[in-house]
Amino acid sequence: MAKTGFLSLMFLLLFAASRSTLSANSPNNSTDKSALLALKSHITHDPHNLLATNWSTSTDICNWIGVTCGSKHNRVVALNLSSMNLTSTIPSPLGNLSFLASLDIRHNSFHGALPVELTNLRRLEYLNFGNNSFDGEIPAWFGYFPELRSLIMHDNNFTGVIPSALANLSKLEKLILYNNYFKGHLPSGIFDNLSKLQELDLNENRISGRIPKCLFKCKKLRFLSLYTNFLEGSIPIEIGNLTELRVLYLGDNKLKGEIPSDIGKLTSLEEINLSYNNLKGKIPPVIGNLISLQVMGFYNNNLTGQIPSSICNLSSLRGLSLSENSLDGTISECIGNMSSSLSHICLQNNNFHGKLPDNFGKNCMVQNLEINNNQVEGLLPRSLGNCKDLMLLHVGNNNLNDTFPNWLGNLDQLQVLNLRSNGFHGKIYISDGTISFTRLRVVDLSHNNFSGYLPMKFFENLHVIRERYESKVKPEYMIFPSLDGVVWYAQDLSFTTKGLEIEFQLLLTTYMAIDFSDNKFFGEIPKTLWELHSLIVLNLSHNYLSGPILSSLGGLSELESLDLSSNKLQGRIPMELNNLGFLEVLNLSQNNLVGLIPQGKQFDTFSNDSYRGNPGLCGLPLSKRCDNDEETPAKFDRDGVAVDDELNWKFSILMGYGCGLVLGMSMTYVAFATGKPWWFIRIYERVRRRITKT
CATH class of the missing domain: 1.20.5 (Single alpha-helices involved in coiled-coils or other helix-helix interfaces)
Incomplete structure (x- = not known):
């Protein structure tokens, strides 16, 4: 009995001790609470008062915003303060949250040094400091988190080299460090011990040297992005070891050599981007083995030869970008056969010849087709009329010979149409009762053989340009939405703007332009042009246009570039053009204009070149002085006729x-x-x- 009583007493003592321990580690214990209150005291900006009012000493910390407690020990196991617009530093007492397994403070303005006391977080599995303002080097002690599976520190200002101590994180599955300022070589042995690594994203840094071969020992890698760095050398053939890889981004580096044929072993690959490098040679035929491939980007390299026929095996392909290379041959008809899945076709700036495929089916999904700057010939494929989602068509600088494709007017999504520098000819006829380019924002028909009057009906149908641009609306980049949520941008497009050939890496939806220059249009400028309120660029130069310059053009308040040069325009320059407050480029040269050049505002910024070849013009900036009766600026009606002259003439009579x-x-x-x-x-x-x- 005595022994039993002694054991009972010991049990009671142990139970009381355990209760005491649980009480000490309860949500009200001073350790976790003081750690969080220390963090609160370091916050200098809490615009929504999320922590100021909720993190109260009178409230159970397990009910605080962003705090999660474990059910077993009632200790803080997760802290999530993401996207709260907080400004703060990390206090050293935060390292006292010894049960913490997840720390997420992404999308804030945390800054300053990282305290070494964080190494006390031995249970930490998930660490996300992404999109903050941390700087300096990543401390070597970041390799001392034995349970860490995700280390995410993208979009900060970290510098220095990537510490080799990260090799100690043997359980690491995600290493996300993109958009920082890391430099130097990747540590040669860092990946030897990271056998569980599945995602590695180091893009947009300043990492140099070769791609270490030990990287390809991480056979569980599914996502590999080294995009936008200074990597050099060739792509190692060991890349074929990454048989589970789904995404491979090596673009925008200094890689050279040929695309290794071992890339054909990556049969799970869904996206590959090797663009903006110095790769040469042919596209390996084994590319056809990548039957899961959805996006292939090899643009801006030195690739030669033809597109391998095996590409026709890629039935899941959605995006094909081979532009800016030296590829030749014809464009296979299988491209048209793949149009039921292929939504983005970018083949510009190569040496393709022959005719374009004309087998785009009724289920065509193509949203942008860019084949400009090649040598393709013949007609513009009529089957493109089946591509109801077509938003951008750029076939400029080729040898196409056709009439104006008014049948494209039925595509109510079309926003950009570029036919420049081909052999298009004839009149532009728009029939009644059709959709007729209602969403078109950019149209370039320059350097062709179009003739006849400027198409008034065409301009009347440009509803998007006719609408007034609301300055309060935030400009956005033109995108091509897709069903899977992937966003494609309209990029690397070139247009003649303000007298120069300009390449737009990204195209804003507010960019509105009409270029009908260098054709054979005649007649007067249509009065409907003044209704295109959002127009930014208007180029009608090098035609046979006659009559006056419409004073109503002064109502195009967004206009930045106006080129009417090399025509047969007559009369005075309307004073109303002085209302164009954004006008940066004006070219009225080589016409038959007369009278005083308007003075003041934007006209004080234009040089002699804007008016050359008009013997009847006078006044600054020309050296020719006007007669006294021309020194006083005249007023004009909407048709360019001087109002004062008409009244004076009638009065004189x-x-x-x-x-x-x-x-x-x-x-x-x-x-x-x-x-x-x-x-x-x-x-x-x-x-x-x-x-x-x-």
Whole structure:
């Protein structure tokens, strides 16, 4: 009995001790609470008062915003303060949260040094400091988290090299460090021990040297991105070891050599981007083995030869970008056959020839087709009319020979149409009752053989450009949405803007441009142009346009570039053009314009080149002075006719008629009364000769 009583007493003592321990480690214990209150005291900006009001000493910390406690020990196991717009530093007492397994403070403005006391977080599995303002080097002690599976520190200002101590994180599955300022080589042995690594994202840093071969020992890698660094050398053939890889981004580096054929072993690959490098040679035919491939980007390299026929095996391909290479041959008809899945076709700036495939099916999913700057010929494929989602068509700088594709007017998603520098010809005819380019924002028909009058109906249908641009609306980049949520941007597009050929890496939706230059259009400028309120660029140069410059063009308040040069325009330059407050480029040269050049505002910024080849123009910036009666700026009506001149002419006729009648009757009476009609006749002849001279 004594022994039993002793054991019972010991049990009670142990139970009491355990209760005491649980009480000490309860949500109200001073350790966790003081650690979190220390963090709260370091926060200098809490715009939504999320912590200021909720993190109260009178409230159970397990009910605090962002705090999660474990059910077993009631200790803080997770802290999530993401996207709260907080500004703070990390206090050293935060390392006292010894049960913490997840720490997420992404999308804030945390800054300053990282305290070494964080190494006390031995249970930490998930650490996300992404999108903050931390700087300096990553301390070597970051390798002392034995349970860490995710280390995410992207979008900060970290510098220095990636510490080799990260090799100690043997359980690491995600290492996300993109968009920082890391430099130097990747540590050669860092990946030897990271056998569980599945995601590695180091893009947009300053990492140099070769891709270490030990990286390809991480056979569980599914996502590998080294995009936008300074890596050099060739792509190691060991890349074929990554048989579970789904995403491979090695673009925007200094890689050279050929694309290794071992890349054909990556049969799980869904996206590959090797763009913006110095790769050469042919596209390996084994690319056709990547049957899961959805996106292939090899643009901006030195690749040669033809597109391998094996590409036709890629039935899941959505995006094909081979632009800016030296590829040749014809464009396979299988490209058209793949249009039911292929939404982005970018083949510009190569040496492709022959005709374009004309087998785009009724289920065509193509959103952008860019085949500009090649040598393709023949007609524009009529089957493109099946591509109801087509938003961008760029076939400029080729040898196409066709009439204007008015059938494209039925594509109500079309926003950018570029046919420049081909052999398109004939009149532009838009029939009634069609959709007719209602969403078109950019149209470039320059350097062709179009003729006839400028198409008034075409301009009337440009509803997007006709709408007034609201300055409060935030400009956005033109994107091509897709069903899987992936965003494609309209990029690397070139247009003649402000007299220069400009390449737009990204195209804003507010960019509105019309370029009909270097054709054979004639007649007057259509009055409907003044209704295109959001137009930024208008180029009608090098045609046979006649008549006046419409004063109503002064209502195009967003216009930045106006080129009407090398036509047969007549009359004065309307003063209303002075209302174009954003106008940066004006070219009215080589016309038949006359009179005083408007002065003030934007006109004070234009040089002689804007007016050359108009002998009848005078005033600054030209050296030719105007007559006194031209020094006063004239007013014009909406058709470019000087209002004052018309009124003065009518007034002069009336005054001349009235005064002439009285004076004539008086002189006639005097002449015949004095018997000297020769005096009247001499005056009459002198006035008649003066009128004849003028």
